[in-house]
Amino acid sequence: MKTDTRCSLRGTKGFAFYLKALLCCGSAMCFTGRSEAMIVSAGGQIISGNARDSADSSGHSIRDFFREKENQRDGKKWVRNSKGEWVRSEYVHVLGQRTEDPAEEVSGIKADYLNKSYDLGPLGEMQSQKTPFSMMTTTHDVIENQQLRDMTQATQYDPSVRWVQNDMGSSHLVDRGYTSSSLNNSRVDGLNASIQGSYTTEAFDHVSVLNGMAGALYGSEDPAGMLNMVLKRPTENPFFNFNFAYDSNGSPLESLDTSFGKGPVKVRFNYMNQTGQLYTSNSDQWRNLYAGDIDIQLTKHTKLELDASQYNSDLHGLPGQFDWDTLKVGKDGQGIPGAWMGMPPAFDASKAGYGQQNSYAAQSNALGVMKLKHEFSRHLRLDLGGLFQSGTRRTAWATDYICEGKSDTHNGCYLPGVNTADGGFDPNYISQNVAYNARGNVNDLTISNRAYLNGEFKIGPIVHHFNVGSNGYSDTGYSPYGGNSDDKSASTWPYGKNNNVTYPWDQPYNVPGSPQIIMKPAGFRKSNFTQQQDIMFGDNFDIGRQLTVMTELSWTWIHTQSFNTGGMGGMSMYKKGGGSLPETVQSAQVNGAFEPSVALTWHPTNRFSAYFNWGQDTTSAGFAPKDGVSNPNQNLGFLSSTQYEGGMKYLYRDRFLVVLDGFGMSRPYVYQAPYSQAMVKNGKQNDSGVEFQVSGALTREISMFGGVTWINPILRNTGSAETSGKYIVGIPKWNADFLMDWHPSFLHGWSFNTNVHYSGRRAGDIWNHSYSPEYTTLDLGVRYQTRLADHLVVLRGNVDNVTKTNYWSEISPSSSAGAGNPKANYGSPTNSGMLGAPQTWHITASVYF
Missing domain, CATH: 2.40.170.20 (TonB-dependent receptor, beta-barrel domain)
Incomplete structure (x- = not known):
């Protein structure tokens, strides 16, 4: 269904609301701008986009339209489809916009591997396709789906990055052939942190590497890239x-x-x-x-x-x-x-x-x-x-x-x-x-x-x-x-x-x-x-x-x-x-x-x-x-x-x-x-x-x-x-x-x-x-x-x-x-x-x- 903006009922009240609806909403949905709603039939057909302020495409009057949506039979809500037949609804008057399931966002099942944007320190977030540097981000979905245990494993997909281990448990980043220092080339949430320590993936959402030199953005560093490990944050929904x-x-x-x-x-x-x-x-x-x-x-x-x-x-x-x-x-x-x-x-x-x-x-x-x-x-x-x-x-x-x-x-x-x-x-x-x-x-x-x-x-x-x-x-x-x-x-x-x-x-x-x-x-x-x-x-x-x-x-x-x-x-x-x-x-x-x-x-x-x-x-x-x-x-x-x-x-x-x-x-x-x-x-x-x-x-x-x-x-x-x-x-x-x-x-x-x-x-x-x-x-x-x-x-x-x-x-x-x-x-x-x-x-x- 398409919305005809010429038939918008936003701000219209009383008799003018019903008259405008009868004159111009026979073939398109009308929205008042109040709360969004959706009614879906048992067969999956969308009946209307708003339970109070819209008319369907069958040409019914506004009075009949509201009566059909409010009618209850045997204790259940029923609606008419476009043929005028009564059908049992699955969802009636769902207030607000549909929210994302937080489980889908954190589980990695979407396999979202796209590098959408990068954090460039004092410049803030910048769209990846407009960033004038070579950067790669190992997203949360990659970490989840590949079952990575250590944050050094998360950089293996960047072909310009290697690691040098001085002894068991002490490592340095190597980017484009140059070896990093212990502090200047590594960050946690954009703040200097030692790279020689060990970091487990359970604490972090993703990790980004800016390949090459970035001293003007982050301060003095070796030309061995900039590693930034980003911590997890609370989600909007529990x-x-x-x-x-x-x-x-x-x-x-x-x-x-x-x-x-x-x-x-x-x-x-x-x-x-x-x-x-x-x-x-x-x-x-x-x-x-x-x-x-x-x-x-x-x-x-x-x-x-x-x-x-x-x-x-x-x-x-x-x-x-x-x-x-x-x-x-x-x-x-x-x-x-x-x-x-x-x-x-x-x-x-x-x-x-x-x-x-x-x-x-x-x-x-x-x-x-x-x-x-x-x-x-x-x-x-x-x-x-x-x-x-x-x-x-x-x-x-x-x-x-x-x-x-x-x-x-x-x-x-x-x-x-x-x-x-x-x-x-x-x-x-x-x-x-x-x-x-x-x-x-x-x-x-x-x-x-x-x-x-x-x-x-x-x-x-x-x-x-x-x-x-x-x-x-x-x-x-x-x-x-x-x-x-x-x-x-x-x-x-x-x-x-x-x-x-x-x-x-x-x-x-x-x-x-x-x-x-x-x-x-x-x-x-x-x-x-x-x-x-x-x-x-x-x-x-x-x-x-x-x-x-x-x-x-x-x-x-x-x-x-x-x-x-x-x-x-x-x-x-x-x-x-x-x-x-x-x-x-x-x-x-x-x-x-x-x-x-x-x-x-x-x-x-x-x-x-x-x-x-x-x-x-x-x-x-x-x-x-x-x-x-x-x-x-x-x-x-x-x-x-x-x-x-x-x-x-x-x-x-x-x-x-x-x-x-x-x-x-x-x-x-x-x-x-x-x-x-x-x-x-x-x-x-x-x-x-x-x-x-x-x-x-x-x-x-x-x-x-x-x-x-x-x-x-x-x-x-x-x-x-x-x-x-x-x-x-x-x-x-x-x-x-x-x-x-x-x-x-x-x-x-x-x-x-x-x-x-x-x-x-x-x-x-x-x-x-x-x-x-x-x-x-x-x-x-x-x-x-x-x-x-x-x-x-x-x-x-x-x-x-x-x-x-x-x-x-x-x-x-x-x-x-x-x-x-x-x-x-x-x-x-x-x-x-x-x-x-x-x-x-x-x-x-x-x-x-």
């Missing part, structure tokens, strides 16, 4: 969701997600608990989360958002870090020139023994967030926010050193009676050590802030979208005193000589009875401090309807301090409660570092845009290491980065977004000089590449998410002819990930999904003499939704790495690109790697009330 899941090999999970509240106060609460065995028989995990989110509508235009959460995780027995030298080692203990070792094959991570039960990563992450949002008018808005984070990490990880041959007697590669030949990975042995020392215990306290004011005004034909604001953080790191209160001596380990156990590559040895213990330091002391504050100003102005120019300017103030770090393993030997306060050995600061960014966007239609951006960024280069260099603890100053990027975006039928862009980036490189052995800043890392991304519904029954990236990451001017002009270790030239969800209507609730990930070969050492092979993994999943007693029930099952592919998920060098002649010594393996997860499976049953 709901209750309970989930029971089970992960391989035997790890049950229980969680609940609920939203409730009435009027101006609404609450969201999440709980999760998981314990049991992971994918190796000697592994174990325990995780739990408590998270609360409160929205308080203080006034019509003022809203207060409060969030608090506590997440704990404890992992034991997973494969540790693998180390290997680049050169074969001779009897003199030096690398044999030209005798390159090559890349070792990736091992089967499902086998027990590459990690031990007494190797662990225990973390605790307490988080508090407050945001105040106020609208002065439709054209002026204020956003204030603050974050508090307290994180602890306790780690003792297994290091698996790949022996270099029968003559290799260092790092535990002792093989009495068989040490007869030099070099090579034959007879293929691994020496394992579980290290317990102070470096594995870290406490961090982070406090971050933001204040943004943005709005719009018009001067002549130009519309200005201005913003002014500030954000920043202070971070304090605490390291343990010299010893651990319950440290174990070497003689107590059942490993044998020097705490090591040696075994063949494909036969890892699981030490029986190794205890699950976590070392507790005697105490902690302040070891480092960083304070950063940024001020930004920008104008995003429209010239006509097709051209937008964005200018963002940022100034950064940074103050860093590194305190006395004498003692074992680079940690303080000051005793708890005794001695003088630690002395500051190094400090550095920068005042008003300038970070500009300019972007031009052409959008001839609402669905298509082409853009170009340029920007510069500044970040701290840190301090030289304490050991192994000729300038220990020296302040290395700051690094300035530059980016050029251009691309096109097209939104197909308002449901499927396609993005194609190219970029070029450059940043100074810090390395150890080959002759002076000093850490210096000299040389460049130049990365260029092309990105292709898709998100959304290709058809009504097929949703897609993912993309492909080609990147050319090159080191130049390193000071060594052997390393200059070489590829960055661990970064593939080709990387792709595509997720597809098929939910055909004719299967009545059944859906299927598949995810294919491809990674090209990667340089295995800084001299590019070895490469890891390319690999492909396949994930498959199924989903079924139905209703029981009018409650939504969703069943999910996923199998990851269906083909059981063995691969190195990470490769990184521990030697400097300026090292010159690579004569590896016994104590410093040249390269390290982490194994990718083997075949795993997950099942989840969810019910919604």
Whole structure:
């Protein structure tokens, strides 16, 4: 039925109402503008759109029309259809507009993978097709349907993103070949938060990554993208969701997600608990989360958002870090020139023994967030926010050193009676050590802030979208005193000589009875401090309807301090409660570092845009290491980065977004000089590449998410002819990930999904003499939704790495690109790697009330 606006009865009363209705409403519906209503017959036919103020198409008089709707027979309401026949109605006079079922919104059954808009910090929300940057958002529906457990998993669909794990539980983001810092490149609800902590998906709604440089928008950062994890918020209508899941090999999970509240106060609460065995028989995990989110509508235009959460995780027995030298080692203990070792094959991570039960990563992450949002008018808005984070990490990880041959007697590669030949990975042995020392215990306290004011005004034909604001953080790191209160001596380990156990590559040895213990330091002391504050100003102005120019300017103030770090393993030997306060050995600061960014966007239609951006960024280069260099603890100053990027975006039928862009980036490189052995800043890392991304519904029954990236990451001017002009270790030239969800209507609730990930070969050492092979993994999943007693029930099952592919998920060098002649010594393996997860499976049953 169509509405004839010429026959509107809005504002008409009394006899004039009936007369106008009789004269002009015989063939169209008339609305008074009062309450919407709908009457549907038992056969599904819409009888009228408003029970009081409309007439149907049969031409009945208004008096008869109302009599038919109010007539009751046998205690039930009846209406006439267009033929004048009495039919029983299913719905009569439904007041108000139909509201969305909150269960459908939070369950993921819609498979809504479209990147609709992005949060650009001081600029606020911007439509994705008009954003002059390369960005990808893993939506809540992707997280639900793929049964993702950790927020690092949620970024796997962005082909420009990788992760580097320094040890069990400590990770850094790698975007477009550049490695992030621990704080500058990660946010929670737009506020600086440590990326080294662990975050579970149950607390978050979605995660976005801005690829490349964004210092003018967010302040000083490495050119390694911006990760923003967005917390869940209370829903308009209450709901209750309970989930029971089970992960391989035997790890049950229980969680609940609920939203409730009435009027101006609404609450969201999440709980999760998981314990049991992971994918190796000697592994174990325990995780739990408590998270609360409160929205308080203080006034019509003022809203207060409060969030608090506590997440704990404890992992034991997973494969540790693998180390290997680049050169074969001779009897003199030096690398044999030209005798390159090559890349070792990736091992089967499902086998027990590459990690031990007494190797662990225990973390605790307490988080508090407050945001105040106020609208002065439709054209002026204020956003204030603050974050508090307290994180602890306790780690003792297994290091698996790949022996270099029968003559290799260092790092535990002792093989009495068989040490007869030099070099090579034959007879293929691994020496394992579980290290317990102070470096594995870290406490961090982070406090971050933001204040943004943005709005719009018009001067002549130009519309200005201005913003002014500030954000920043202070971070304090605490390291343990010299010893651990319950440290174990070497003689107590059942490993044998020097705490090591040696075994063949494909036969890892699981030490029986190794205890699950976590070392507790005697105490902690302040070891480092960083304070950063940024001020930004920008104008995003429209010239006509097709051209937008964005200018963002940022100034950064940074103050860093590194305190006395004498003692074992680079940690303080000051005793708890005794001695003088630690002395500051190094400090550095920068005042008003300038970070500009300019972007031009052409959008001839609402669905298509082409853009170009340029920007510069500044970040701290840190301090030289304490050991192994000729300038220990020296302040290395700051690094300035530059980016050029251009691309096109097209939104197909308002449901499927396609993005194609190219970029070029450059940043100074810090390395150890080959002759002076000093850490210096000299040389460049130049990365260029092309990105292709898709998100959304290709058809009504097929949703897609993912993309492909080609990147050319090159080191130049390193000071060594052997390393200059070489590829960055661990970064593939080709990387792709595509997720597809098929939910055909004719299967009545059944859906299927598949995810294919491809990674090209990667340089295995800084001299590019070895490469890891390319690999492909396949994930498959199924989903079924139905209703029981009018409650939504969703069943999910996923199998990851269906083909059981063995691969190195990470490769990184521990030697400097300026090292010159690579004569590896016994104590410093040249390269390290982490194994990718083997075949795993997950099942989840969810019910919604």
